[in-house]
Amino acid sequence: MKNLITILMLMLIPFAGKADVADDVAAAIRTGKASEVSKYFADNVDLKVLEQENIYAKAQAELILADFFNRHPVKAFTIVHKSVPKNDSQFAIGTLETTNGKYRVHYLMKTITGKTSVTQFRIENSDEE
Numbered sequence: 348m349k350n351l352i353t354i355l356m357l358m359l360i361p362f363a364g365k366a367d368v369a370d371d372v373a374a375a376i377r378t379g380k381a382s383e384v385s386k387y388f389a390d391n392v393d394l395k396v397l398e399q400e401n402i403y404a405k406a407q408a409e410l411i412l413a414d415f416f417n418r419h420p421v422k423a424f425t426i427v428h429k430s431v432p433k434n435d436s437q438f439a440i441g442t443l444e445t446t447n448g449k450y451r452v453h454y455l456m457k458t459i460t461g462k463t464s465v466t467q468f469r470i471e472n473s474d475e476e
Contacts, residue, residue, distance in 0.1 A: 368456055368463040369429050369439040376443065376452065379421035381413035389457070389464035396470045408468070415470060419445035424452070435459070442473065449473040 368387065375383035388405045396415045403411065423444040430438050435458040443450040451474070455467035 369426070369437055369454075372454060372456070372465060373424055373426050373439065373441060376424045376441070377421060379416045381409045381416055384412060384468075385409035387456075387463075387465045388468070389466045392465060393467040394469075397472065412468075419447045419450075421445055432458075437463075443470065 372384065372387050375387065378384075385405060385408060388408055390405055391402055392405060392408045394401065394403050394408045394411060396411055399411060421443065424441055425444075426439050426441045428440045436455065438453065438455045441452045443452045451469075451471045453467075453469045453471075454465050456463050457466045458464075
């Protein structure tokens with residue numbers, strides 16, 4: 348029995364220290380710095396910030412996000428729902444509270460060749476009043 352427990356523990360050790368990229372992205376959003384958030388962007392990202400939507404290169408997506416954060420300083424960000432990683436993808440949905448109101452944030456992450464990156468990032472008006 349001890350051998351079985353030891354084997355199971357050794358199998359779980361690689362997962363114990365594995366960082367959750369969804370939480371890392373959330374922490375970056377809380378800083379209100381586009382440069383921190385864009386560290387997690389793929390080379391091209393499907394970006395929607397309010398009414399502006401397109402597929403942008405990482406650098407251009409960072410500029411659009413920086414403009415949003417400049418106009419809407421972050422007060423808080425809370426993850427409302429986070430999926431379990433499946434088929435090399437995961438998503439998170441959260442509420443972004445800014446000085447100008449609340450917004451719904453959704454981001455999709457995909458793991459390609461061992462690196463997890465945000466491939467879709469959306470900031471939309473919240474249904475909350």
